[in-house]
Ligand code: OSB
């Protein structure tokens with residue numbers, strides 16, 4: 001494989017509605033895209049880092065710097081930068097998994113397009129559509145929340161996830177259960193907003209039959225999550241803490257988690273994500289595909305991953321319209337509560353270059 005150029009492009013898309021989590025409120029999404037050019041094809045990767053390091057330590061400016069100064073030079077200097085070799089080439093540079101994932105995905109996309117192979121097939125997908133859940137932000141009031149949840153259920157979403165934080169946990173869960181019943185697949189996500197001392201408050205969620213509680217404690221709090229798991233009936237599902245397949249195994253063996261949210265960007269790419277899927281599947285541990293408010297580029301690849309057989313719970317793989325009025329690819333739509341898996345080569349979608357150009361805030365091409 002030969003890479004002739006790599007482009008780093010930054011775009012900004014307004015969100016259809018503000019999205020509030022325990023770590024902040026977003027009204028638009030700044031995105032870093034990586035485009036890899038080879039003689040045979042071009043490939044795209046979306047870096048899932050946000051503008052600020054509030055979800056994790058990574059942020060867009062650092063990812064771009066990392067790519068420009070270390071990752072792209074190391075990969076393009078390699079005589080044969082095969083996608084399956086990228087992780088070992090970038091391994092000497094510590095951390096920065098979201099930056100590494102974006103580059104690996106772009107190279108993988110280019111290689112698969114060159115061979116005419118869809119990403120879903122390359123990863124071992126067994127389905128042609130995936131069930132869609134939706135993540136519902138913290139709202140200003142319970143009536144606002146109920147209106148929002150009602151409209152998502154009307155659209156056909158098959159699972160609701162409520163963002164929670166201290167002061168917005170029991171009341172929203174109770175209200176949603178009271179209004180929409182016990183049959184709604186319901187889970188909550190705290191984005192690390194609690195401490196182990198909050199166990200008694202979190203145990204009050206037990207009667208509501210939630211599928212899981214996502215990342216109640218801090219990213220590095222594996223032991224505390226294991227302790228909390230013994231105090232709750234609701235299963236714990238780690239998100240932020242799971243940074244690799246190795247950490248996933250450690251967390252499972254410690255009893256810190258019994259379900260895993262797989263986000264390819266957080267773990268360094270789709271190949272590592274598949275390893276987590278494989279080890280969880282072998283041990284009967286359910287997984288689902290998380291989201292980072294991706295554009296159609298990142299969403300296409302997530303949907304391919306979510307089509308693997310071990311993804312037994314609906315993911316945060318919502319339709320494009322849940323996030324953006326205008327997406328940079330053909331939008332993903334909800335049909336019967338499901339999203340169709342792209343079956344064209346590579347990630348299977350093309351960026352709409354006119355829209356992409358309009359939303360681009362900066363671009364740089366690194367020639368090799
Ligand atoms: O914790 O899963 C999360 C969005 C941004 C950052 C972190 C998270 C989320 C979501 C929404 O919950 C996921 C999505 O719909 O893309």
Ligand code: MG
Nearest residue numbers: 189214215239
């Ligand atoms: Mg989460």
